[in-house]
Amino acid sequence: xxxxxxxxxxxxxxxxxxxxxxxxxxxxxxxxxxxxxxxxxxxxxxxxxxxxxxxxxxxxxxxxxxxxxxxxxxxxxxxxxxxxxxxxxxxxxxxxxxxxxxxxxxxxxxxxxxxxxxxxxxxxxxxxxxxxxxxxxxxxxxxxxxxxxxxxxxxxxxxxxxxxxxxxxxxxxxxxxxxxxxxxxxxxxxxxxxxxxxxxxxxxxxxxxxxxxxxxxxxxxxxxxxxxxxxxxxxxxxxxxxxxxxxxxxxxxxxxxxxxxxxxxxxxxxxxxxxxxxxxxxxxxxxxxxxxxxxxxxxxxxxxxxxxxxxxxxxxxxxxxxxxxxxxxxxxxxxxxxxxxxxxxxxxxxxxxxxxxxxxxxxxxxxxxxxxxxxxxxxxxxxxxxxxxxxxxxxxxxxxxxxxxxxxxxxxxxx
Numbered sequence: 001x002x003x004x005x006x007x008x009x010x011x012x013x014x015x016x017x018x019x020x021x022x023x024x025x026x027x028x029x030x031x032x033x034x035x036x037x038x039x040x041x042x043x044x045x046x047x048x049x050x051x052x053x054x055x056x057x058x059x060x061x062x063x064x065x066x067x068x069x070x071x072x073x074x075x076x077x078x079x080x081x082x083x084x085x086x087x088x089x090x091x092x093x094x095x096x097x098x099x100x101x102x103x104x105x106x107x108x109x110x111x112x113x114x115x116x117x118x119x120x121x122x123x124x125x126x127x128x129x130x131x132x133x134x135x136x137x138x139x140x141x142x143x144x145x146x147x148x149x150x151x152x153x154x155x156x157x158x159x160x161x162x163x164x165x166x167x168x169x170x171x172x173x174x175x176x177x178x179x180x181x182x183x184x185x186x187x188x189x190x191x192x193x194x195x196x197x198x199x200x201x202x203x204x205x206x207x208x209x210x211x212x213x214x215x216x217x218x219x220x221x222x223x224x225x226x227x228x229x230x231x232x233x234x235x236x237x238x239x240x241x242x243x244x245x246x247x248x249x250x251x252x253x254x255x256x257x258x259x260x261x262x263x264x265x266x267x268x269x270x271x272x273x274x275x276x277x278x279x280x281x282x283x284x285x286x287x288x289x290x291x292x293x294x295x296x297x298x299x300x301x302x303x304x305x306x307x308x309x310x311x312x313x314x315x316x317x318x319x320x321x322x323x324x325x326x327x328x329x330x331x332x333x334x335x336x337x338x339x340x341x342x343x344x345x346x347x348x349x350x351x352x353x354x355x356x357x358x359x360x361x362x363x364x365x366x367x368x369x370x371x372x373x374x375x376x377x378x379x380x381x382x383x384x385x386x387x388x389x390x391x392x393x394x395x396x397x398x399x400x401x402x403x404x405x406x407x408x409x410x411x412x413x414x415x
Contacts, residue, residue, distance in 0.1 A: 004182040005263070007414075009085030009256040010244030011354050012078035015341045016237055020081055025358050029387040031369045033221035033340050035235050040064045041201055048213040050220040051199045052237025053341030068105040070197025072147045072204070074240035074347075075100065079155060079193055082242040085258060089188075091228035092156030096189035097181060100148040100163045103196050103346040107142050144295065157191055165346060167401030169196055169267075172349025172409055175413070176265040178245045188250040193219035194350025195240035204236060212312060222370050224343075226336035227316050227382045229375040232309040235313075237342030241350035243357075260357040261412040263394070264295025270404035277318045283324040283406050288396060291408035292326075296392060299327050304365055304390065306356045306397040307382075309336025310343050319398065320378040333390070335368040335383035349381035349399035353409055356395040360413040365390050 016034025017027035027034070034052050041064055043049040056073055058065060066075070083089040106114075112128065115135070119127040132138060137316065140146055148161035166173040171194025178190030207213050214233040216223035225231040243262075251258060268286035272278035292299055308319055323331045337355050344351055359365060364387055371384035397409045 005248040005261055006179045006182050007246050007248040007251045007258040008243050008260045008262065008357055009246050009251050009258060010082035010088065011259060011357060012081030012085070012242040013351060013354050014054060014074045014077050015344065015351060016054055017341055019077060021358070028340055028355060028366045029364055031340065031385060031387065032185070033369065035220045035223055035342055037081040037220055038199065040199070045207050046204060047215050047309060049057065050223055050235060051204070052235060053199055055239050064200070066141060067103065067197045067200050068142050068147065069239060071102050071195045072150065074197060074238070075147070075151055075193050075195040075242070077156065078195070078240040079151065079191060079321045082244050083155065083337035086244040086249060088244060094157045094191060094237045096157065096187040096191065097159045098148060098152045098155070098161040099152060099174040099177045099190060100153060100161060100194045101194040101346055102147060102163060102165060103198050104165050105142050105144055105305070108139065109202065112137050122335070125211070133186065135151070153178035158187070158368040163236045166347060166405040166407065169349055169358050169399040169401035169402055169405045171351065172347035172399040172407035174350060175262060175353055175409060176267065176343065176407055177241060179262045179265055182245060182247050189244065191242065192245055192350065193240065193242045194347040196344050196346040197238045198345055199238045207236060214311065224311050224339045225269065225370040225379065226307065226311040226339050226368055227375060227378050228371050229373040231311045231313060231316065231379055233312050234338065235342035237344045239341065239344045239347045239351055241347060241354040243350065243354065243370060258414045260360050260414050263412045264291045264293070264297070264410035265407065266290025266294055267407045267408065272404055276314060277400065278403065280383050281318055281321045281325060283404050284318055284400055285325045287399065287406040287408045288322055288326045291396060291410050295410035297410065300334050302394050302396045303392045304332055304359060304395050306352050306359070306395055307334045307336040308398040308400045309338050309368070311338060315400065316378060318354040319400070320380055323380060331380060333365055333381045333383050335366055337366060349407060351397070353397050353411065356397045356411045359395055360392050360411060363392055365392070407409040
């Protein structure tokens with residue numbers, strides 16, 4: 001189709017499994033869980049008291065960083081690793097734009113209470129707004145586009161940074177935008193980041209009210225159980241991943257090592273419900289088929305699927321439906337990284353794309369851990385409990401979000 005192939009020349013990862021590509025891959029393929037009891041804030045009386053937490057150097061007892069601050073710090077760590085791996089770590093020298101996938105952010109309770117105290121105990125919207133006029137630091141911290149602006153200045157990316165959120169598909173959407181910018185010839189490189197730091201009291205309570213979270217608090221490492229019969233919800237998590245994307249010709253001309261390719265992107269949305277997928281699975285099926293077609297491949301060319309695999313009863317059922325519709329009676333192996341790292345929300349699509357590239361690079365399928373009793377309604381090879389060597393040329397990475405926002409990526413091995 002005369003469009004350039006998009007190569008990945010740098011990868012950076014931060015997750016509950018650790019900092020950096022090497023630490024994460026070692027833990028993931030060993031079947032290690034990063035889920036544990038939340039210690040950053042009080043969880044007394046909460047139905048869910050576990051999460052996939054990242055301990056940042058800046059964390060201090062009793063003074064947790066805000067979600068927005070966590071997003072920025074983890075994005076920096078992932079981007080620094082990716083840029084160094086790509087040989088593009090010189091300050092102010094990145095030859096393309098930034099696409100940042102991140103959660104919607106808002107002022108959190110500690111800041112609201114601080115403003116209320118500044119308003120002499122007043123809690124009305126007017127009083128708090130007047131108190132906020134003298135606190136530009138709070139505005140700067142929670143302004144949605146502010147994080148992208150600061151990252152762009154730090155890494156010297158070109159043009160205006162794009163910050164976006166498409167629910168649980170956000171990280172994959174950031175990669176898709178970078179890929180399409182290169183394919184259209186608008187950039188020869190792009191820095192795509194997905195980051196999320198939403199493990200904080202309000203977010204935990206909100207997801208709990210949706211009955212979406214696992215309540216298996218007594219055994220945190222066994223709580224995330226994608227595709228397993230006794231699954232009872234997902235486990236909230238946080239982290240970040242960054243990919244350096246380049247026009248293959250430009251990357252090879254400068255002598256960069258190609259780690260893999262983003263061969264195709266597919267998206268499909270439905271407007272069925274704020275949190276549920278359409279029962280006919282049309283959007284999920286369409287996103288998977290669109291990605292495979294965009295890569296110029298057929299379903300038979302896909303050797304492995306990196307699942308969305310949240311561990312909620314409905315999501316896993318719908319993903320299994322989509323797999324059978326796209327691949328027929330003999331679908332390829334599929335496994336869920338979320339069984340070990342939890343659901344990193346806005347970061348998930350980027351982290352799982354990074355793990356998919358490592359799967360291609362090492363020819364090893366990560367397992368779905370905690371798979372004790374198969375669900376008879378999900379007749380899939382989920383790579384249960386133990387990593388598996390396999391010949392892998394193409395990986396389909398699925399990201400299905402609330403509100404019917406679905407993005408799938410096809411990753412290919414380095415030639």
